[in-house]
Amino acid sequence: MHNPVTVEVTRGNRVESRHRGMAVVVDGDGRIVFQAGDVEAGVFPRSACKAMQALPLVESGAAEAFGFGHSELALACSSHSGEEAHVALAASMLSRAGRDETALECGAHWSSDQKTLIHQARTLEKPGCLHNNCSGKHSGFVCACVHQGIEPAGYVEYDHPLQAEIRAIMAGLTGAVLDADHCGTDGCSIPTYAVPLTGLARGFANMATGRGLQPLRAKAARRLIEACMAAPFYVAGTGRACTKIMELAPGRIFAKTGAEGVFCAVLPEEGLSIAVKAEDGATRAAEAMVTALLARFLGRDSEAGAALMVMANRSMKNWNGRHVGDVRVTDALFL
Amino acid sequence: MHNPVTVEVTRGNRVESRHRGMAVVVDGDGRIVFQAGDVEAGVFPRSACKAMQALPLVESGAAEAFGFGHSELALACSSHSGEEAHVALAASMLSRAGRDETALECGAHWSSDQKTLIHQARTLEKPGCLHNNCSGKHSGFVCACVHQGIEPAGYVEYDHPLQAEIRAIMAGLTGAVLDADHCGTDGCSIPTYAVPLTGLARGFANMATGRGLQPLRAKAARRLIEACMAAPFYVAGTGRACTKIMELAPGRIFAKTGAEGVFCAVLPEEGLSIAVKAEDGATRAAEAMVTALLARFLGRDSEAGAALMVMANRSMKNWNGRHVGDVRVTDALFL
Numbered sequence: 001m002h003n004p005v006t007v008e009v010t011r012g013n014r015v016e017s018r019h020r021g022m023a024v025v026v027d028g029d030g031r032i033v034f035q036a037g038d039v040e041a042g043v044f045p046r047s048a049c050k051a052m053q054a055l056p057l058v059e060s061g062a063a064e065a066f067g068f069g070h071s072e073l074a075l076a077c078s079s080h081s082g083e084e085a086h087v088a089l090a091a092s093m094l095s096r097a098g099r100d101e102t103a104l105e106c107g108a109h110w111s112s113d114q115k116t117l118i119h120q121a122r123t124l125e126k127p128g129c130l131h132n133n134c135s136g137k138h139s140g141f142v143c144a145c146v147h148q149g150i151e152p153a154g155y156v157e158y159d160h161p162l163q164a165e166i167r168a169i170m171a172g173l174t175g176a177v178l179d180a181d182h183c184g185t186d187g188c189s190i191p192t193y194a195v196p197l198t199g200l201a202r203g204f205a206n207m208a209t210g211r212g213l214q215p216l217r218a219k220a221a222r223r224l225i226e227a228c229m230a231a232p233f234y235v236a237g238t239g240r241a242c243t244k245i246m247e248l249a250p251g252r253i254f255a256k257t258g259a260e261g262v263f264c265a266v267l268p269e270e271g272l273s274i275a276v277k278a279e280d281g282a283t284r285a286a287e288a289m290v291t292a293l294l295a296r297f298l299g300r301d302s303e304a305g306a307a308l309m310v311m312a313n314r315s316m317k318n319w320n321g322r323h324v325g326d327v328r329v330t331d332a333l334f335l
Numbered sequence: 336m337h338n339p340v341t342v343e344v345t346r347g348n349r350v351e352s353r354h355r356g357m358a359v360v361v362d363g364d365g366r367i368v369f370q371a372g373d374v375e376a377g378v379f380p381r382s383a384c385k386a387m388q389a390l391p392l393v394e395s396g397a398a399e400a401f402g403f404g405h406s407e408l409a410l411a412c413s414s415h416s417g418e419e420a421h422v423a424l425a426a427s428m429l430s431r432a433g434r435d436e437t438a439l440e441c442g443a444h445w446s447s448d449q450k451t452l453i454h455q456a457r458t459l460e461k462p463g464c465l466h467n468n469c470s471g472k473h474s475g476f477v478c479a480c481v482h483q484g485i486e487p488a489g490y491v492e493y494d495h496p497l498q499a500e501i502r503a504i505m506a507g508l509t510g511a512v513l514d515a516d517h518c519g520t521d522g523c524s525i526p527t528y529a530v531p532l533t534g535l536a537r538g539f540a541n542m543a544t545g546r547g548l549q550p551l552r553a554k555a556a557r558r559l560i561e562a563c564m565a566a567p568f569y570v571a572g573t574g575r576a577c578t579k580i581m582e583l584a585p586g587r588i589f590a591k592t593g594a595e596g597v598f599c600a601v602l603p604e605e606g607l608s609i610a611v612k613a614e615d616g617a618t619r620a621a622e623a624m625v626t627a628l629l630a631r632f633l634g635r636d637s638e639a640g641a642a643l644m645v646m647a648n649r650s651m652k653n654w655n656g657r658h659v660g661d662v663r664v665t666d667a668l669f670l
Contacts, residue, residue, distance in 0.1 A: 009595070009616060012519030014529050016379050017595050017616030044351050107654025110449060118445070121456035132654060184347030185659045194349050260344070260352050280615040281344060281352030319442025319467060324520045 004037035007285040011325040019285035028271035042194030048258030058220035062147030066096040073227035074234035075136030081237030082111040082131040093139040104129035106188040134188035174199035205273035249304035263290035339372035342620040346660040354620035363606035377529030383593030393555035397482030401431040408562035409569035410471030416572030417446035417466040428474040439464035441523040469523035509534035540608035584639035598625040
């Protein structure tokens with residue numbers, strides 16, 4: 001097993017906290033070109049694999065039938081902040097399938113983005129299912145069911161035909177065993193399956209290259225990755241990491257985070273796919289690792305690479321705006 | 336070096352994330368009765384040492400002169416949620432010294448407690464310094480200065496007489512070297528010093544027992560610990576860990592958290608003092624470790640011990656209220 005990557009958080013001239021991370025980069029043939037930590041251990045991809053879960057929406061023809069463009073498909077792959085534009089677009093997706101938010105089974109929560117939460121608190125009595133960060137994905141699920149004549153009710157359950165289809169798709173993409181023993185329940189109630197980090201990276205490499213996929217699936221996969229890169233606001237939201245990373249190099253980076261410190265990214269032109277997991281589940285560590293690896297493979301001296309390194313080695317300020325420390329990746333990510 | 340403690344976060348029947356922690360328990364003589372991980376490494380105590388930083392307020396006679404009771408002293412040791420009662424009491428403390436919030440140098444921020452933030456968003460245009468989680472501590476600083484005829488302005492700076500006094504007090508309590516090389520800047524702009532976890536635990540043991548302290552300091556230390564135990568709401572707030580832990584066994588547990596995964600606690604009757612630090616800075620891991628250790632030394636079968644174990648091995652639910660996993664401490668904390 002390779003040593004894990006370390007992400008340090010400093011204060012003054014000392015390291016205050018330290019994260020360990022697993023990371024893997026594969027090329028278009030699925031060959032490992034970088035690895036750190038136990039990249040064969042099972043990891044719940046959580047929301048990082050939403051683009052895989054959105055494949056039935058496109059493959060089934062539902063997206064085309066309902067006239068979904070980049071924004072709707074990006075939202076179907078998103079963990080959005082619950083900003084008004086996200087909520088409105090999710091509602092619009094459902095309405096085009098003749099449904100509304102009562103079809104959603106994701107639960108409701110206030111935005112986890114502070115600025116959006118303050119706006120929500122001032123304009124809403126309480127959030128609904130459309131405000132759930134997964135409402136775009138769930139709206140896509142409902143649309144995929146409706147278009148195929150499948151009853152959507154219960155679409156979050158392990159045994160629902162949609163989840164069975166997603167399970168088969170993800171097993172094919174990642175090469176991993178996806179069954180009840182590998183299954184947990186995600187925040188939005190759908191099944192999530194523990195997959196080796198290498199499988200996750202290879203799954204996204206396959207989505208980007210279409211290698212080994214039926215033509216319909218290859219086309220749908222490319223369509224979803226293109227949509228996310230074309231409409232990054234709808235993948236996350238104002239100031240969020242996925243959005244910022246994709247905006248740094250339009251059309252050249254696909255990036256998607258997941259809860260508990262998972263982050264996946266693809267560099268389609270370079271034919272590379274990245275998957276990282278912070279052992280302790282820390283988002284700040286996952287963001288540092290994925291941005292550093294993107295910079296490494298785009299070239300740290302390129303414009304996008306330099307901007308990514310600023311995200312990777314992030315300066316931290318306190319409530320008075322004083323610099324108090326930094327999040328920084330260690331050199332192991334670059335050796 | 337002893338092995339670190341592990342705190343696991345599960346999903347389904349698998350471990351999803353894993354934290355490593357350092358922990359130490361000392362008795363009233365400062366002897367180590369439990370240790371895990373590198374307990375001699377320097378750790379920034381952050382807000383966990385606020386009761387030490389509040390000693391000048393009591394020792395100087397300021398607290399008595401201004402008529403401060405349990406609630407005011409607890410607030411001086413607090414990281415509060417910015418609830419209305421916290422804000423009003425901080426304002427009252429300042430007014431009794433003839434000052435107002437313009438004397439505070441802690442900066443402003445919205446509450447980090449979601450429920451309080453929603454209330455703030457609905458009732459405030461923006462938060463002020465009184466809403467800062469450290470406003471009670473800073474109000475105490477201002478009161479201590481005013482009472483002693485020290486100009487409060489600049490009281491957050493390393494060279495201000497108040498910080499020099501706090502530095503000397505903390506060096507005496509912890510036995511650690513506190514100088515510029517060990518110094519970082521805290522979120523509220525005051526100096527924070529890296530101290531071995533053993534020093535931190537011994538410092539709180541000395542506060543509880545008064546051992547080795549001048550009578551005035553011993554009395555002030557006991558007074559502050561008693562105040563926090565008597566008014567736990569003012570140490571943190573509704574639903575917060577410090578408040579809940581102290582409410583579980585009134586008068587028998589002192590507990591105070593700090594940023595980046597630090598937690599200190601004292602069992603005055605048992606003559607024990609606990610300090611923990613999650614290596615990665617995770618609050619959930621620090622809470623699990625400190626509650627498990629409190630339960631261990633109070634007896635897991637006691638009423639308080641059982642309630643603490645429920646906090647240590649915490650069940651996690653998703654947005655639909657479904658059980659998805661648990662935070663759990665490993666047996667190493669009990670061997």
